[in-house]
Amino acid sequence: MDGIAGEWVRWFGDIGLGDRPLVGGKGASLGELTGADITVPPGFVVTTAAFEAALAAIDPDGAIRVHIGRLEQDDLAAITAAADSIRERFLAAALPAGITSDVSEAYQALAGPALPVAVRSSATSEDSAEASFAGLQDTRLCVQGIEAVLQALRACWASLYSRESVSYRLRLQLPEGQVAMGVVVQRMLASRASGVMFTRSPLTGDRSVIVIEGSVGLGSAMVSGEVTPDKYVVNKVTGEIVQRTVSAKAVRHVAAFDGGVRIEPIGDAEQRLPALGDDEVRELAALGKQVERHYGAPQDIEWAIAPDERGGERIHVLQSRPETVWSRRDAQPVAQPAARAYDHVILALHNRRR
Amino acid sequence: MDARVTRRFPLPSEIQDVPGAEGWRDLYPFFTRFRPEDDQRFWFYNSMHFPEPMPSFDAITSEVPYTGLGAFTTRVFAFPTALGIDHRIVNGGVYITANTVTDPEQIEQRLKVFQQRAPHYYENWVPLYQQWEQRLRGLIAEVDAIQVPQLPQFEDEAVVREARGIAQNHFVRAAFHRCIECFSKMWHHHFEFLMLGYGAYLVFFQFCKRAFPEIADQMVARMVAGIDVLMFRPDDELKRLARLAVELGVDAPFVDGADPHAVLAAVAKLGEPGNAWLAQLEKSRDPWFNTSTGDGFYHHHRSWNDDLSVPFSALPRYVAMVRAGKSIDRPTEQLRRERSRIIAEYRALLASDAERTVFDQMLGLCHVVFPYVEDHKFYCEHWFTTRFYSKMREFGALLASKGVLDDGEDVFHLQHFEIDQALVDVMLAWAAGSAPVGAAHWKPIITERKRILEKLKSWTAPPALGPMPDSIEDPAVQMLWGITSETLTMWSRGHESPDSTELVGFAASPGVVEGLARVLKNVNEIGQMKEGEILVCAVTAPSWGPVFGKIRAAVSDIGGTMSHAAIVAREYGMPAVVGTGQATSRIRTGQRIRVDGDRGIVTLLG
Numbered sequence: 032m033d034g035i036a037g038e039w040v041r042w043f044g045d046i047g048l049g050d051r052p053l054v055g056g057k058g059a060s061l062g063e064l065t066g067a068d069i070t071v072p073p074g075f076v077v078t079t080a081a082f083e084a085a086l087a088a089i090d091p092d093g094a095i096r097v098h099i100g101r102l103e104q105d106d107l108a109a110i111t112a113a114a115d116s117i118r119e120r121f122l123a124a125a126l127p128a129g130i131t132s133d134v135s136e137a138y139q140a141l142a143g144p145a146l147p148v149a150v151r152s153s154a155t156s157e158d159s160a161e162a163s164f165a166g167l168q169d170t171r172l173c174v175q176g177i178e179a180v181l182q183a184l185r186a187c188w189a190s191l192y193s194r195e196s197v198s199y200r201l202r203l204q205l206p207e208g209q210v211a212m213g214v215v216v217q218r219m220l221a222s223r224a225s226g227v228m229f230t231r232s233p234l235t236g237d238r239s240v241i242v243i244e245g246s247v248g249l250g251s252a253m254v255s256g257e258v259t260p261d262k263y264v265v266n267k268v269t270g271e272i273v274q275r276t277v278s279a280k281a282v283r284h285v286a287a288f289d290g291g292v293r294i295e296p297i298g299d300a301e302q303r304l305p306a307l308g309d310d311e312v313r314e315l316a317a318l319g320k321q322v323e324r325h326y327g328a329p330q331d332i333e334w335a336i337a338p339d340e341r342g343g344e345r346i347h348v349l350q351s352r353p354e355t356v357w358s359r360r361d362a363q364p365v366a367q368p369a370a371r372a373y374d375h376v377i378l379a380l381h382n383r384r385r
Numbered sequence: 386m387d388a389r390v391t392r393r394f395p396l397p398s399e400i401q402d403v404p405g406a407e408g409w410r411d412l413y414p415f416f417t418r419f420r421p422e423d424d425q426r427f428w429f430y431n432s433m434h435f436p437e438p439m440p441s442f443d444a445i446t447s448e449v450p451y452t453g454l455g456a457f458t459t460r461v462f463a464f465p466t467a468l469g470i471d472h473r474i475v476n477g478g479v480y481i482t483a484n485t486v487t488d489p490e491q492i493e494q495r496l497k498v499f500q501q502r503a504p505h506y507y508e509n510w511v512p513l514y515q516q517w518e519q520r521l522r523g524l525i526a527e528v529d530a531i532q533v534p535q536l537p538q539f540e541d542e543a544v545v546r547e548a549r550g551i552a553q554n555h556f557v558r559a560a561f562h563r564c565i566e567c568f569s570k571m572w573h574h575h576f577e578f579l580m581l582g583y584g585a586y587l588v589f590f591q592f593c594k595r596a597f598p599e600i601a602d603q604m605v606a607r608m609v610a611g612i613d614v615l616m617f618r619p620d621d622e623l624k625r626l627a628r629l630a631v632e633l634g635v636d637a638p639f640v641d642g643a644d645p646h647a648v649l650a651a652v653a654k655l656g657e658p659g660n661a662w663l664a665q666l667e668k669s670r671d672p673w674f675n676t677s678t679g680d681g682f683y684h685h686h687r688s689w690n691d692d693l694s695v696p697f698s699a700l701p702r703y704v705a706m707v708r709a710g711k712s713i714d715r716p717t718e719q720l721r722r723e724r725s726r727i728i729a730e731y732r733a734l735l736a737s738d739a740e741r742t743v744f745d746q747m748l749g750l751c752h753v754v755f756p757y758v759e760d761h762k763f764y765c766e767h768w769f770t771t772r773f774y775s776k777m778r779e780f781g782a783l784l785a786s787k788g789v790l791d792d793g794e795d796v797f798h799l800q801h802f803e804i805d806q807a808l809v810d811v812m813l814a815w816a817a818g819s820a821p822v823g824a825a826h827w828k829p830i831i832t833e834r835k836r837i838l839e840k841l842k843s844w845t846a847p848p849a850l851g852p853m854p855d856s857i858e859d860p861a862v863q864m865l866w867g868i869t870s871e872t873l874t875m876w877s878r879g880h881e882s883p884d885s886t887e888l889v890g891f892a893a894s895p896g897v898v899e900g901l902a903r904v905l906k907n908v909n910e911i912g913q914m915k916e917g918e919i920l921v922c923a924v925t926a927p928s929w930g931p932v933f934g935k936i937r938a939a940v941s942d943i944g945g946t947m948s949h950a951a952i953v954a955r956e957y958g959m960p961a962v963v964g965t966g967q968a969t970s971r972i973r974t975g976q977r978i979r980v981d982g983d984r985g986i987v988t989l990l991g
Contacts, residue, residue: 235598238734268730271895273983361736365595368739372746373507376584379591380465381496
């Protein structure tokens with residue numbers, strides 16, 4: 032699903048981490064994973080250049096960025112007023128003609144006339160090692176038909192100017208001129224199970240374990256907090272599953288193929304069934320290890336298990352971002368080398384009472 | 386530990402004599418008794434070494450080891466914060482407490498001495514250990530060579546011809562004292578390196594816990610443990626003999642339940658191949674069958690050489706596997722590769738090169754000390770100790786031959802101080818030409834002590850006595866007995882709620898298994914273990930190796946992640962929970978249990 036692409040889009044197969052300024056964090060990561068032969072639902076990115084063109088169309092003088100750059104991070108009323116007005120302008124504006132045709136062609140190539148896709152924002156500032164922007168910008172699931180795709184594209188652009196997103200940027204003092212939005216369009220999965228995976232314990236920062244949280248159906252049920260996911264802890268070195276916690280899951284989100292997401296109740300008998308089998312847990316952990324090795328640093332990974340073309344099932348990676356919380360604390364080694372190995376013993380015996 | 390928790394265990398002074406066994410104090414020397422001020426101190430039941438009530442003589446296996454242990458920590462190396470062990474006996478159970486140093490000035494003073502002395506051993510570990518092995522072999526040869534005089538009607542004529550001028554009754558006492566002296570030397574050597582070795586383990590465990598907060602103790606142990614250790618050797622010899630029996634075509638007599646002597650006789654009848662096999666058996670027996678069926682702390686822990694039924698109960702299974710074309714070898718190459726891989730991966734996961742240097746230093750030191758820490762047990766508790774008990778039996782036989790004892794084995798119901806007296810009586814009588822008077826004195830005492838010992842077996846010793854300590858600091862206590870502050874909290878909970886269906890211990894080897902329990906209170910019951918059962922025992926020792934091929938999981942009362950049961954279970958890839966404190970008293974044979982080796986929990990299901 033790569034090759035010919037218009038000026039305003041890039042296929043996953045043609046991009047990598049170095050293309051972040053052009054395709055945003057999520058798009059760059061999905062391109063990088065695709066290039067590393069990790070299974071990713073196929074798709075393309077509407078580039079940040081398209082965003083810039085759309086922004087220029089509604090704001091030829093560049094007043095928006097100047098205005099936002101001058102806002103006080105505590106002035107919530109001013110932030111809200113500015114954000115609301117910018118979003119309205121984005122949603123109402125007609126798209127520059129070249130963008131409409133490039134996206135239409137790519138969508139047709141990816142999904143045919145009407146297959147559902149996920150449309151996900153991919154800001155240049157998100158998912159870096161310094162700032163996660165987790166959940167601040169829009170994602171639209173089960174989008175069907177080119178009109179809906181184009182509307183979702185506008186919504187993603189507009190979400191860069193949500194009140195929360197603007198506040199977050201102001202708080203982190205990110206230069207407004209460097210913030211732009213790519214938009215990912217990828218094939219929608221009919222996920223049987225989905226979740227997140229941390230290749231470093233979010234609880235303790237332990238790099239030797241992989242923590243997997245998963246639930247049935249689409250991942251949106253977990254992200255929105257509607258279900259408590261099952262939790263598995265896997266030893267990264269031996270692959271042993273060292274902990275399993277199965278929770279009662281009252282609902283699942285499923286793709287509604289007339290568009291959007293449907294919430295489906297789960298019968299009492301099924302609620303306590305584990306979302307994953309042990310083999311799947313081990314396979315996920317191996318995948319996590321592979322992704323971590325590719326990036327050379329611990330990752331937070333979104334994943335989904337969905338039917339493949341051959342009647343089986345496949346694990347897909349939907350997102351991988353560097354772990355940000357514990358990596359900041361690594362500067363201090365837990366112990367210092369000693370002149371002679373046994374000095375460690377002398378030191379320990381001496382210090383035990385302190 | 387939370388200071389607000391004011392749990393305590395029963396006080397020593399609150400322990401009641403076992404009804405009908407009120408005379409137990411006479412079995413042991415005065416210095417082993419609890420005194421009133423001992424109520425102020427924390428004690429725990431050393432059920433790892435002394436799971437049964439102590440016969441009078443066997444109390445020497447607490448007295449002498451603690452003489453050696455404390456000498457090296459308190460006086461020889463001057464460990465900054467750790468002194469030695471005090472021990473007491475109540476109702477036949479041995480309780481111990483570790484003495485520690487808390488005064489900062491004293492710690493500083495001891496540290497200076499320790500810093501001057503410990504490096505000599507760490508820096509010269511390998512050559513000193515080689516020298517140590519030679520010394521131990523020398524001691525074993527020495528105790529083997531001790532002649533116990535038979536006191537015949539007339540002295541050997543050589544005493545006259547060579548004008549020796551000393552009659553053999555003199556040597557009765559001298560020989561006995563030399564045995565005790567060799568035993569004491571052995572125990573000093575036993576502790577010569579041990580605490581330094583544990584220190585190396587301890588710092589590596591602590592480092593791994595800081596670098597990988599969720600790492601399981603068993604994983605650290607897997608990185609530390611060596612592959613070629615003597616504890617596996619006796620079992621390896623059995624496998625060699627099983628293969629050989631099949632190769633030579635002399636395997637027919639090896640059937641379940643056959644008497645070892647009948648098997649030997651049957652093999653001998655098979656002509657040349659039979660004799661070839663028997664010759665190889667002799668080779669294996671010296672020294673590898675000098676392995677105790679227990680761990681060398683009781684006189685009834687005989688060696689494989691003394692009692693062939695343990696090794697011969699494992700042989701039919703190995704023979705059957707060889708016949709079926711199954712491999713019975715320990716996959717040492719695979720184990721080695723797997724260990725290297727685990728070490729390399731954990732090392733790579735560390736955050737910085739500084740941490741990797743620390744890891745290399747500490748693990749390197751662990752690998753240097755490991756052979757001693759693991760292998761000394763074969764030399765000391767097994768080889769030497771089983772030979773020592775054999776020698777003691779010769780003194781028992783002498784006393785029985787003089788009518789002082791009904792049976793030579795009764796000698797183990799006397800304290801070693803009392804054996805001294807019993808022997809002097811015999812020496813005097815031989816000289817005087819009269820009869821020893823000991824029979825009338827000792828026989829009623831022995832009868833009474835046997836009766837008391839039987840009564841004491843019904844006593845369930847509390848896992849600990851006295852107030853909860855703030856923390857357990859001594860590296861020996863932590864590593865050897867697997868006892869930490871968490872263990873104590875756990876035990877005291879078990880003490881409070883005996884109805885709980887969960888026993889908590891150390892997750893020693895991963896996996897979850899359900900099955901029927903076989904509770905072995907005594908190592909001599911090892912033959913009862915059936916295929917597919919779950920072993921529940923106080924503690925296991927190297928000679929239990931063959932049984933691990935039959936079982937699905939292992940549970941023990943005592944032991945940490947470096948204990949024998951833990952190491953072997955990991956090698957066999959079966960779940961194990963060790964250090965539960967009370968598995969043998971809470972679980973019944975035939976009961977259905979679940980062993981969760983990932984979390985360290987044993988659940989009673991039926």
